[in-house]
Amino acid sequence: MVSLAVDITYFVTAFIFIYGLKQMSSPVTARGGIVIAGIAMVAATLITFGVPQIHLALDINMILMLAAIAAGSAVAYISAKRVAMTDMPQMIAMYNGMGGGAAAAIAAVELVKLSSSGESHGLVVQVLAVLGAVIGAVSFSGSGVAFAKLQGLMKKTMRLPFHQFINLGLFAAVCVTGFWIATGHPVSFDHVILFFILAIVLGVMVTLPIGGADMPVVISLFNALTGLAVAFEGFVLNNAAMIIAGTVVGSSGTLLTQLMAKAMNRSLANVLFSSFGSDGGAAVEEDIEGSMKEIQAQDAAIMMAYASNVIIIPGYGMAVAQAQHKLKELEDILESRGVNVKYAIHPVAGRMPGHMNVLLAEAGVEYDKIYDLEDINPQFPQADVALVIGANDVVNPVARSNPDSPIYGMPILDADKAQNTIVIKRGQGAGFSGIENHLFYADNTRMLYGDGQKAVGELISGVKQL
């Protein structure tokens, strides 16, 4: 009777998860979708206390379980409530890493159990447990590295000599130990320990050399991988809700990863096996013509106030400076003077596709003023002013012109084709990828140095004075 209730709840949960994800395809229903999925998650968690493997008594397992749920929930709740919107991508990476770690730990419990009892679950189950374990462990440690990088806790890219060969060796070692465990009868405890250490190190080593603009693709990939790991452990535990939810996330996450990689004109293999921005940057620096020309906020304000078309290109730097509300204010005041203002969003603006839209939505910018790359690029030649704020690599014309550049081929916003370009920038340094930006040296580009929020504030007061 109880097991029937469990099965029914899991079935409904799986249905609601898919329905919830479907609801997310429109901004109007998206919130309802996640709320109903949340309710299903609570129901599935509660009904799980009724499965035969869990004894409904206040034994050590139950005490630990309740304590773990309380501790994990509390930490995640507080951190998720407090995190700034700009830091959302690394938090997603962290929560995703937790999921991967949980999947790997499930496998660890099952494999340790096999090694101590000397029993066998059969080849198929053990192979799936091992697959879920390695994918989960790689996602766990890899997401941790991604989090540390985006949070600024560690250097952007790190590379050992013969890095790819070391990774290849590690991967082979993980495969071998995994094979021993999967075919082990009984499973050797030492092999299990060695296997998990190798898998965790592999996750770190794979993520270390990846830097700069490639991070969102990697986080998305780890998200898909965690889904897959959850699905595999679902097979091991014979849990249909885990299999379905995990597989749905695995496939949708893979599609999302492909979309992101495509937006950056890079293949997944390229992202994973060549390090972005750590070399090559120096080579392109040399042949820059012209110089950076500074402009004062007052003059920039005049330029924009008497323009008829202005395109604003916000980047991550804008978000870091928390300038989105000021930007909206600038938009309003320009529009009151009859200036036509549009926003151009690069597919990877921010740290993830859609991240910038979230930040602009936070400031109350209307959807119909926000344009995608394909829609806005033909409009740049008609724009009197392109205002680049906190964006760098996504407006670097080198991506069109220099085949030696690491970002060559990446679609960019054609800010250089506007009549005038104003770049708001904190200092003269290079972008996230470390590549010099030729746009800054162009004849019709003027640099407005300063903190994003302050600079936009000066533009606003400049326009007001006219």
Next chain:
Amino acid sequence: MIEGFTALYIFMLSAFTGYEVISRVPVILHTPLMSGSNFVHGIVLVGAMIALGHAEGTLELAIGFFAVALGAGNAVGGYVATVRMLEMFKSSKGDK
């Protein structure tokens, strides 16, 4: 019980479902969506609870505790982060 090919069928159909569901999502919702799918694999919590539920011995209990704490973090963090992002989309729609 889910046996052999039945499991494979579930896997295949779920994979196509995930692909289809996502393919209609507009770019503006990609980040909340990634966060949302991140929440959905928080169902790993259920598996972690089962693993801890039948864990025996100190090592298994410790790993099981670790699993449940991480799984709960995944589910709760994924949910709160997604809702926070989607709430903003709602309000900006309401302004119009």
